[in-house]
Amino acid sequence: MNRIYLDYSATTPPDPQVIDATVAALGSSFGNASSVHSFGREARSILEQSRDRIAQWISARSDEVFFTSGGTEADNHAIKGIALAGARAGKNEIITSVVEHHAVLHSVESLRKSGFDVKLLPVDGSGRVNPDDVRKAISPKTALVSLMLANNEVGSINRIEEIAAIARVAGVPMHSDTVQAMGKIRVDVNKLGLDALSIAAHKFYGPKGIGAIYIRKGTRIEPFMEGGSQESNRRAGTENVPLAAGFAKAAELAEARLDQDYRRIFGLREKLKSRLTAEFKGLLFNGHETECLPHILSVSFDSSVTPLDGDAIIMGLDLEGVAVTSGSACTSGSLQASHVLLAMGRDERTARATIRFSIGRLTTDEEINLAADALKKVVERVAKAGTGH
Ligand SMILES: Cc1ncc(COP(=O)(O)O)c(C=O)c1O
Structure with a gap:
């Protein structure tokens, strides 16, 4: 794989x-x-x-x-x-x-x-x-x-x-x-x-x-x-x-490649964002629309629309070969909702159903598509298994 x-x-x-x-x-x-x-x-x-x-x-x-x-x-x-x-x-x-x-x-x-x-x-x-x-x-x-x-x-x-x-x-x-x-x-x-x-x-x-x-x-x-x-x-x-x-x-x-990296990585982020918007209802994008870094796309599944267990999604994605995290690496593995998302006003269940994609120099167009496909598959599986709680 x-x-x-x-x-x-x-x-x-x-x-x-x-x-x-x-x-x-x-x-x-x-x-x-x-x-x-x-x-x-x-x-x-x-x-x-x-x-x-x-x-x-x-x-x-x-x-x-x-x-x-x-x-x-x-x-x-x-x-x-x-x-x-x-x-x-x-x-x-x-x-x-x-x-x-x-x-x-x-x-x-x-x-x-x-x-x-x-x-x-x-x-x-x-x-x-x-x-x-x-x-x-x-x-x-x-x-x-x-x-x-x-x-x-x-x-x-x-x-x-x-x-x-x-x-x-x-x-x-x-x-x-x-x-x-x-x-x-x-x-x-x-x-x-x-x-x-x-x-x-x-x-x-x-x-x-x-x-x-x-x-x-x-x-x-x-x-x-x-x-x-x-x-x-x-x-x-x-x-x-x-x-x-x-x-x-x-x-x-980093200095020499700044503009080139920014354009390419931000383009991939936009592509991922539009794929996810098309695939999922009730998906919330976290962070500022325009005043944001080019490489991070944080999304939450709104608990009032689709209650899902974020950890089950992250683990499911890992089984599909896609490595993402639910928040900062330092808190991944812990079951606590992110202090950042809570401070931004997300409710606890929505905050816990969050995925942070972060894109880099080696990311390809194909990987973005495969990651979006994998997320669709995993979310369907998690929703069916009823691990949303
Ligand atoms: C905003 C921010 N500050 C501090 C750190 C800590 O850096 P390091 O793990 O290299 O000590 C990180 C790492 O995730 C970070 O993202």
Whole structure:
């Protein structure tokens, strides 16, 4: 059976050029980038070239980009690091939203337990934060605003430029979890007006286990990992040069292919959307109609029209060789309805009957048709078996 991968939001297959760049650095440049001898200098040179490449991609300076183990670490570092620095200046309040990734939500929850006030902003029916709510929530006590650029479950894009401008006027640092948006839409730290952002390389055909945090010069932030003086004392530990080389190659490709990828992937999404609209009654599309990432299509079966068990559909699709998820990969497997869909106003049963298709560079027209055929077959089977509850 030919398997069809439609879970590119969870992760992407590394590009062959990324694998080549990673393996080349793994084999030949094994020196410790902090060593002063020639082996170390060679590794350092690859590391710094990679940093330059990534900085250039987001219009940052090289000394504002720090490697991390991925998106989760970047989110933790930005939120806890900026909040703790704020606390030193008497600020103990954090503003974020109910639909953030758990890397953000759990970071603010741990700060809440240590005495911070956390303001969780609501979202509208499309999953976006209203900039006016940010304006109203900011107070002289606010240490940080952290809001995602685009949602990983439904793909809606927040009005970050506007929100960051509000934070800037109030003198509050602004972080954005840009993990899902990188490589799909242009991310420019200056245009967006961000003080910090988070990146994970595996979301755009790079290796897993590496990402970055951008921190604008002058932003007050505590170090994340203590030990040696690597990453300008912000993140101690021997640097992972091969993964950094793969990451930089992925960023280079993502930048070069941005328009081409956008057009093709968005076209496939539109095709899937019209096929599903034609096949199913009572299908609800989640997220913003136009302000959305090109690769995510989240659909729910309206419980008042067709009560269906989402997990049975996902498992049925897997048996048909189609890999999709019901929400973020981090919550798949759990029976809980997605916090994002509930916050957007979906009822619990509808939220649980949700499928997130996410399309990527390797997806073909034929795969889109086969996936739609498979969904029709599985939904009929699940409805007949009466697993809708
Ligand atoms: C929006 C968002 N933030 C953070 C993360 C966490 O990234 P990682 O799993 O690479 O640490 C993800 C991954 O799904 C994500 O989609």
